[in-house]
Amino acid sequence: MATPDATPEDSTNAAGDPMEDPTVVAIRAVIDPLIENEKVIAAGYAERARLLAELDRLGHQPRIIRGLCGDPVESGRDDPDTQAHGPAWNDEELSRRCMAAEAAGVLRVTATTAGSMVFNAARLTDDLPLFHAALTRGSITWGHAMKMLDLTEGLPEEILPVFEATVLPAAETLTSTQFVRVAGRILDRMHPVPLQERANAGFVKRRVVMKPDVDGMAWLNAYLKADDAQAIYDRLTLIATEVTDDADTDPATGTDATVPGRTKDQRRADAYRDLLLDGVGPTGLGHGIRGTVRLTVPALTLLDRSDEPAILEGYGPIDPETARQIAGTATSWTRVLTHPETGCRLSVGREQYAPPADMRRYLQIRDQTCQGIGCSRRATLSEIDHTQPWNTGGATSVDNLVHLCKPCHRLKHQSSFSTSQGPGGALTWTTPGGKKYTFAPAKTDPANYPGRPLGRVNRTVAVPVVPPPPREDEGPPPF
Structure with a gap:
């Protein structure tokens, strides 16, 4: 009589003990160490925060502050009339800047970033001890801790401990993105300051930031009111939807290329570029105003005899074709001799x-x-x-x-x-x-x-940035 195939549950080894599914065994061999590794990483972040917070505490000790002070006359402390390098920093500002620069060298980040890290580390260890402890044992990630720091920035001290204890279970079970949504709703109910006042305070922080990226590209980010940001994105999306064409843009000349079809993302980005470069505000501000770029181009690159990159001030190397196209609109040059x-x-x-x-x-x-x-x-x-x-x-x-x-x-x-x-x-x-x-x-x-x-002999120029002419099927920018 034929014996039915054995199932994994029925399988046993030589000793008669049940055998696990080989798929489960193989995956678990990777997942279990991954879980432990994540705990080690979280604990590492927690320890870094503790050390940065300790650095911050050192900066408040009088004996350390005395050691951080420079030459009394050179610093302006004992010679306030000269002020050759600006007013002398007080002890708190001197300590903050020194500790930020000290950390920046070790962590290989900017002094501004290091200063933020020191400040956040002190907040995490002093104001959010439950989250720091959870990070130490690996029950939350650094992403959860950062979201909590963002949520509690400026939060009144009287509700901070209660809020922390209330939302910690959510942080230990949800992703950081899910957590911030849940915790944000809880915070709105608990916050003693009306939302309108908080929105007004947030509006003061609006700004635009440029972040260089690789391959001759960069990010231009704007921190705006939520409704403005959403409306701008929707408008760009509508423009991108209305404009359909059969030609992509040549990155060097800004004109139509033979590569067919811009994606919707590309059309949205192009509309963003065109509106900002050539748009005029409701009061007419912007008319006739052109941004400028400073470009340093090796002479042989300018003559198309070399592919050495040009240097765009504030960014870094850019491709030779873009450099030549920008240089073609220059009205004057500064000759720079570098030898x-x-x-x-x-x-x-x-x-x-x-x-x-x-x-x-x-x-x-x-x-x-x-x-x-x-x-x-x-x-x-x-x-x-x-x-x-x-x-x-x-x-x-x-x-x-x-x-x-x-x-x-x-x-x-x-x-x-x-x-x-x-x-x-x-x-x-x-x-x-x-x-x-x-x-x-x-x-x-x-x-x-x-x-x-x-x-080498280089040439440097400040060139007005003029947007490419509109496509025939697009018409002029909407404003």
């Missing part, structure tokens, strides 16, 4: 304090950005600092000059941070904690770091 043999003055020694114009242009091209710890503010928006101070014998020379934005400049002079400069402008920072960080300027040859600047 000692070209004749650009690299030093005026002790003859004068302020660097001459050609030296300033040279330094802008060499540095590109502020050379502070984790800082990326454009050189054109920064100040030029004598690494060895002028009043102690420092020369006005490219090997003793570097771009520092106002906050980084003040940090150097008003705290116990210090800098030294090597050949080619490589700047080394020494922090109050004894850590050293060296930053090479953007135009330093990486093969010879810290070496001399690249020996």
